[in-house]
Amino acid sequence: MSRTGVKRRSGAGAARPRHLIAVLLALVTAVTATACTTDDDRPSIVVTTNILGDVTREIVGDEADVTVLMKPNADPHSFGLSAVQAAELEQADLVVYNGLGLEENVLRHVDAARESGVATFAAGEAADPLTFHTAGDGGPEGEEGQSDPHFWTDPGRMRKVTGLLADQVVEHVDSVDPGTVRANADRYAKRLADLTTWMEKSFGEVPADRRALVTNHHVFGYLADRFDFEVIGAVIPSGTTLASPSSSDLRSLTVAMEGAGVRTVFADSSQPKRLAEVLRTEMGGGVRVVELHSESLTAKGAGADNYLRMMRANTTAMVTGLTGD
Numbered sequence: 321m322s323r324t325g326v327k328r329r330s331g332a333g334a335a336r337p338r339h340l341i342a343v344l345l346a347l348v349t350a351v352t353a354t355a356c357t358t359d360d361d362r363p364s365i366v367v368t369t370n371i372l373g374d375v376t377r378e379i380v381g382d383e384a385d386v387t388v389l390m391k392p393n394a395d396p397h398s399f400g401l402s403a404v405q406a407a408e409l410e411q412a413d414l415v416v417y418n419g420l421g422l423e424e425n426v427l428r429h430v431d432a433a434r435e436s437g438v439a440t441f442a443a444g445e446a447a448d449p450l451t452f453h454t455a456g457d458g459g460p461e462g463e464e465g466q467s468d469p470h471f472w473t474d475p476g477r478m479r480k481v482t483g484l485l486a487d488q489v490v491e492h493v494d495s496v497d498p499g500t501v502r503a504n505a506d507r508y509a510k511r512l513a514d515l516t517t518w519m520e521k522s523f524g525e526v527p528a529d530r531r532a533l534v535t536n537h538h539v540f541g542y543l544a545d546r547f548d549f550e551v552i553g554a555v556i557p558s559g560t561t562l563a564s565p566s567s568s569d570l571r572s573l574t575v576a577m578e579g580a581g582v583r584t585v586f587a588d589s590s591q592p593k594r595l596a597e598v599l600r601t602e603m604g605g606g607v608r609v610v611e612l613h614s615e616s617l618t619a620k621g622a623g624a625d626n627y628l629r630m631m632r633a634n635t636t637a638m639v640t641g642l643t644g645d
Contacts, residue, residue: 420469439492474542
């Protein structure tokens, strides 16, 4: 009897754990499968710079995940990627990047993603790019004729890019709602048009004899073209912050500044201002250095945490710096 009882107890005891384990495994498998399906099915867009990342998020809204590689206050010319970020590029549905040589340490990863079959969109190349003009402004030999990547300083060109970017999202990112994406793009384009109008009015306060710009490096060519300014030179006579000025470059720039009566230098807040301070020394003092957020957004709440706020903050600072108010 005891043997029979043992068998009965063993049989019942073994059945219950096996049944419970089977149920638990089924539940875990279902939850895992659901989670994986959700993650795999969620479309992904990877953006290199934080300025384009902000604009892309405005256009995409909740239709897809948008990952921005460049951190706030970083320099687009020098920031790099981790191995994980490089892998994210190759797993995206769409990669949005500036191009025209801006992201100098990232472009090879973008090329690798494109070669693996990922759709890519070069915003700068789609923005009707300008070329650098170095004659008379102390620019480096060989830069003449190269495309200027800093198109976003012209909100009109950013507006053009907004529409083209929406087209790319609709074409290459599955499961997004085209109507929602295009409505978001149209809404944001209206805000960009309002920004352009406001900037025109603000810059209208700058007298004709004070519309000459000197910057930390060549970054405001598009703004100058749009709003009728003249860029007479840069402390770093290049379109990249990775270059360095020579003594003759600094002498040429000081001569140009003295000839134009310019005593204000605009330097990006994400870069060291040492070179602008050197220029101040070269000119014997009296040179004012004004910080701008020209190439990177700030952290949240720091005054330039999205593209629209950045452009308004820069405009206000430039008007103040040029008029001396």
